Amino acid sequence: MKILNPYESNMEDRLQFSFRGSFDPHEPVEREFEVFLHALEASAGPWMPNVVQGKRNRKYSRANFWKAFMEVRDEVGVAIGLYRTTRPALEMTFSSWFSPSPPVLDVQFMLQPLSLFAEEARCSNFIDMVRAWASRYPVTYAVAHSHADEQLSGAPNYGRDMQVSIRDGFDKIYGVYWLNVFGPALVEAVGRERMLSTPVHLVEELPGGGVLLVTWPTVTDFASEESRQAQARALAHLRPDLDVDTVLLALRDRSATLAVVEPRFHPDVEPLLSRVTGACVISERQRKIAEFNASPPPEPEEWLPANAAFPVDVQDPADAREHYATLAEHLVAILHTQVPSVFETTPESLTDVDFHLWDRNFPETFERWKIDEQLMPAVGAYLGEVLVRRLGGQWIPRKKLEEAQVRVGNRVWLPFVRAQRYLGSRQALLDYSLTQIYREAERHRA
Numbered sequence: 001m002k003i004l005n006p007y008e009s010n011m012e013d014r015l016q017f018s019f020r021g022s023f024d025p026h027e028p029v030e031r032e033f034e035v036f037l038h039a040l041e042a043s044a045g046p047w048m049p050n051v052v053q054g055k056r057n058r059k060y061s062r063a064n065f066w067k068a069f070m071e072v073r074d075e076v077g078v079a080i081g082l083y084r085t086t087r088p089a090l091e092m093t094f095s096s097w098f099s100p101s102p103p104v105l106d107v108q109f110m111l112q113p114l115s116l117f118a119e120e121a122r123c124s125n126f127i128d129m130v131r132a133w134a135s136r137y138p139v140t141y142a143v144a145h146s147h148a149d150e151q152l153s154g155a156p157n158y159g160r161d162m163q164v165s166i167r168d169g170f171d172k173i174y175g176v177y178w179l180n181v182f183g184p185a186l187v188e189a190v191g192r193e194r195m196l197s198t199p200v201h202l203v204e205e206l207p208g209g210g211v212l213l214v215t216w217p218t219v220t221d222f223a224s225e226e227s228r229q230a231q232a233r234a235l236a237h238l239r240p241d242l243d244v245d246t247v248l249l250a251l252r253d254r255s256a257t258l259a260v261v262e263p264r265f266h267p268d269v270e271p272l273l274s275r276v277t278g279a280c281v282i283s284e285r286q287r288k289i290a291e292f293n294a295s296p297p298p299e300p301e302e303w304l305p306a307n308a309a310f311p312v313d314v315q316d317p318a319d320a321r322e323h324y325a326t327l328a329e330h331l332v333a334i335l336h337t338q339v340p341s342v343f344e345t346t347p348e349s350l351t352d353v354d355f356h357l358w359d360r361n362f363p364e365t366f367e368r369w370k371i372d373e374q375l376m377p378a379v380g381a382y383l384g385e386v387l388v389r390r391l392g393g394q395w396i397p398r399k400k401l402e403e404a405q406v407r408v409g410n411r412v413w414l415p416f417v418r419a420q421r422y423l424g425s426r427q428a429l430l431d432y433s434l435t436q437i438y439r440e441a442e443r444h445r446a
Contacts, residue, residue, distance in 0.1 A: 005089060006110045010278050011278055015112075016143075016144070017143070018107075019130070019181075020105070020141055020142065022103055022105065023104075036133060044129070048084075049090060050084055051083040053082070054068025054069070077096050077098050078094075079094070079095045091109060094107055117218060126179075131206070139183045143180055144178055144179035146223075148258055151282065151283035173235070173239055175235065178214065179215075180215075182210060182211050184208065197237075199230070216230055223254070228251040258286055261293065265292055265296075268439040269297055269436050299440070300437045303412060312398070321395045324384055324395060324404065327377045328382040331378035338360075347435070350435050357423075361426045362429075383437070391441060394407045402420065408445045418432060418437050
């Protein structure tokens with residue numbers, strides 16, 4: 001069975017949830033985790049996991065959950081995956097650690113799309129689930145929020161060194177999100193009376209001393225002005241050292257960063273830039289779209305009028321053309337595993353090459369001599385071969401690679417010059433893409 005991956009696309013925001021509590025290791029596990037499973041099954045509705053993963057994937061059922069639990073359990077603990085095969089996409093990890101003490105129940109998940117929680121009733125069901133878990137398993141800290149906005153907030157390190165962050169965790173209130181459960185230690189650090197008087201949508205004291213706090217009725221409205229004001233008031237209330245206006249200003253800036261920007265990409269590079277923005281960290285996606293909208297790539301300059309073409313200056317043109325074909329095969333050899341379409345020598349394969357080289361940042365990852373001496377000739381020859389095979393182009397061989405041309409219609413194109421510019425930097429892969437120059441040549445082939 002194929003499970004969906006909520007990280008596969010950044011086109012939509014996700015609900016991120018983190019829960020860390022404790023449990024009684026002396027109780028039979030079926031009894032101890034009954035509340036966890038019952039609350040999940042009662043509240044999840046359309047996002048209920050339908051796959052449980054232990055040593056293998058099984059269709060979700062209580063019986064299969066316990067099969068997975070027992071087959072992966074060891075003296076340290078258990079880690080089980082819970083997923084879905086249809087939208088919404090879910091990646092959930094249920095972990096229970098028996099050793100070292102104290103025992104820990106850790107539940108993490110990412111759910112896409114966030115828009116699933118646009119209705120207050122569905123958010124209420126989610127809150128009911130978390131309330132049930134937090135009431136049964138005393139919580140250190142739990143949070144549910146927009147994944148994109150949480151990234152912008154600085155979580156989970158909040159400016160701390162990684163090792164310090166791992167050591168200290170959420171040792172004080174660094175931020176307030178849509179749903180928060182503060183454990184007894186955090187409640188006492190803030191002051192129970194102050195915590196319970198937080199001006200938000202919902203505040204509840206939980207068994208064991210924790211407090212459940214929900215800033216706004218629906219999580220999808222997290223970036224609205226009213227929700228941001230509630231979030232700012234809550235954080236400033238719990239952190240009197242912070243100024244509410246300063247906090248609100250930072251939250252508004254995050255909302256502006258996440259505001260949807262309609263792509264207006266040049267049609268020649270739209271397939272490439274859509275993939276690039278889709279691969280960006282979700283919190284940076286809208287900013288990157290705006291950047292591409294404002295700065296379209298320059299028009300290709302690697303061409304000459306056909307009547308100004310350099311003449312053939314090699315003794316055996318057929319041998320030279322065979323050499324270009326061999327160079328193009330070098331690119332196929334380099335990329336065929338990660339970019340299978342490179343075998344096809346099509347305009348779509350050029351876009352796949354563009355994206356792969358950008359995604360892996362070839363120009364700034366590999367030594368410059370390898371880029372200039374090995375990759376550049378292969379890329380230039382491959383581009384030339386696509387122009388020949390798909391646009392009816394003709395190689396005009398030259399002794400110097402940078403002077404070799406492909407005639408298409410009333411222009412000759414310089415694929416090796418383009419490749420040299422293209423491989424100058426990661427940004428150059430987008431500014432001088434193979435996709436764009438092919439589409440420009442296509443328009444001038446008549």
